[in-house]
Amino acid sequence: MRARTVGSLPFIFLLFLTTGHAFALEPPRSGHPVFDRAVQLVVDNFHDTAALDRFAATVRHEIEDVPLTAKSSQAEVDRAIDTILASLGASHTARFKRDTIDYFELVDIFRFAIRNDMRRLFPPDGEVNYAGIGMVTQSTGPRFVTDVYDGSPADRAGILVGDEILSVDGAPYREVESFRDKAGRNVEVRLRRQAGAEPIAVKVAVERLRPLRTFERAIENSVKVTEHDGRRIGYLRLWTLSTADGLDIVARELATGRLKDAEGVIVDLRGRWGGGPADAAELFVGDTPTFRLINRNGKETLANVRWRRPVVAIIDEGARSGLELFAYALKVNGIPLVGTRTAGALLAGRAYLLPDDSLLELAVSDAVIDEGLRLEGRGVEPDIPVPFSLPYAAGKDPQFDAAIEEMRRVLAKG
Template sequence: MKEAVDTSPSRRQVLRLAAMVTAWAVATKAPKAEEASKGEGSNAYVPADGVATFESVWQTVRDRFYDPRHNGLDWPAVRERYLPDVQRATSQDSLARVINAMLSELHASHTRFYTPDEPEYYQLADIFAGALRRRGLQSAFPDGRISYPGIGIISGLEATGRNTITGVIDGTPAQQAGLRAGDEIIAADGTAFEPIGSFRGKVGKSVVLEVHRGASVLQVPVMPIDLEPTKMFLRGLESSARIIESSGRRIGYVHVWCYAGSIYQRALESLLSQGALKDADALIWDLRDGWGGAQPQYLDLFNARAPTMQVTDRSGRSEFVNVKWRKPVAMLINGATRSGKEVLAYGFKKYRLGELIGTRTEGAVLAATAFLIGSGLLLLAVEDVRVDGERLEGVGVTPTIEVPAGAASAGSDDPQLRRAVAALSGT
């Protein structure tokens, strides 16, 4: 963190510090069972409820974690070590920090506790809605609609307190406002930035973000909307599709932000068979950032030894069945390519479907489910995974062409995308 010229803290430092220590005032309800649901009601944090949430998380890990030996941990002893910290917690934020410190000792992907002040809470609730209907989803979302106020960014709070954008989902207010990966959001309407809190109660109203981009400080107005995760990710996929002209070739590009559901694969097939990418000479398949969930059979899209069938009804409406892409293709990956997307990357590389461009994937390849506990959501690894006999957890997939990330995740200043275009256009 840079120091100001004088000895007093700069506004930027103050806002960063505030972002790190701001308490999340969220509703808390003591769980009645192991897989209790998020409650609504008082905004005050109740220590007894925090202890009950901690106990429920600990028990769920004890009973459902994929390794019954808990990766060599004495799990009862772990509970005793963290319980005093839980009893001292004074906010939902501090409780979540203690729980996640405990979970981190398992050294397993797909194992984290999220709160309603994080976009991931809503995104995972939507991804696992089917399972959560048996685990208190209606109590957490009484009208059955999962949504949150936001602008469509993927960001993370670094250890230094920097809240940096790592991805801007296509077709969202963030993209429309010109935000880019690499931007650091310092403040929203003059107060410390919070991914949910800065937009709560402001849907449809302009919010001015203070953004640091390199050496520049920008004031960026953006209008948050009520985001439904599946719709957001699907629109992001469809909105990302475009043609890049290079050396007389038409290079198609599409970014699959989330692969947790066959709806995304069907959308991709539609784009390739009769949508914006049907006349492309080659394809860039971007699997960077976002969520996994992909199934291995999605690679059948590139199996040239099977026919595509077109069926047309009496009105003239056509549909393609068993869509195939028989032209050149390259895949983009990075350190946030995770889970099922890594399975696709592994197969794409092993069976030589095309160049794998970018950086090593995350190495987060365990199968998970979700539990609504207290006022939060526990994502928990419940099954080990091997791909063609190999374990990718903690290992990841290396690219065939290594290209470090640039300042943006899409666009002319994206070196990974630029390298993929060059590879497919022969330049």
């Protein structure tokens, strides 16, 4: 039976580089160069012109009623920009500053769009990098670890998703500043693994991380095979589709690597960013044949890889943009999805540098599947809903466990 696909679109999600047309609207000016530039970029490029009247009203409120001026503080400007962007009600629309990991990861993803500034931002070679340990956190009060990149220093040190981060070298945790100028050294991370428990001190090596390369290594290091009921079940995690070699790494593992003898594979789409080609899911649902080239010396080159054995996927709000489209393609082809609803963040974005070198991401194109389906604001629902409680998870992952159980059921059914 021919697999259903969502088509190959002429752009890459999160890497969309076409500039939008200028909308006939002259926005008010605050006199602050960063705020005014952000406003102008939205007016000139945001994909949904119907939202611009609401946007303009919010801008006027910030300038006339707050008021925002050329002398406003940095905190006031930050708040005002966040407010006007939120009024657009769209994904792929936010501002990122150099004190966040998001900034460095997105600058690397959007490097072509801002290529003329890369050497200035990251001298001398223009390669995005920052000192870090490969850990991402979120804070709504206590700060908990949301992601630990496979094979990263944080992973090797035993830091777990759900750990509460208390301090780094005795100072409050700052995701970039805590590790600045410490590459090649160890830091002491104090964390709490259980509510009310005594803190744990962990020594972690700080490395100079290149975001896209870090993602590729994390994808490769995530691959494993475990045995259940005498059946070999493989696993891999797609942290993003935005890297140059990420999908090739997956294809090699499936065809000739650690996953080649697995009887089924769990594909973890709980990622960080989307990106990638719109037909990425063809690895698992495409109907073209696996194809390889062999030269006169017997060396093989994989030209096309298709996985024909069972697949179960894990999703949550980390599956966004291109990963969300990937999840949708799996679902419509009958592959069970385990976890929670995806982010509902499927638009095409482009990045722009603002005068203070912060990064403005804007949704510059709508994204429509088939004859009118939009995942923006809607997401993809799991077939097997399994919640995940982050605080003090201590290595427990009920979504992964449920995916293993579903794969066991699928394999037993035959």
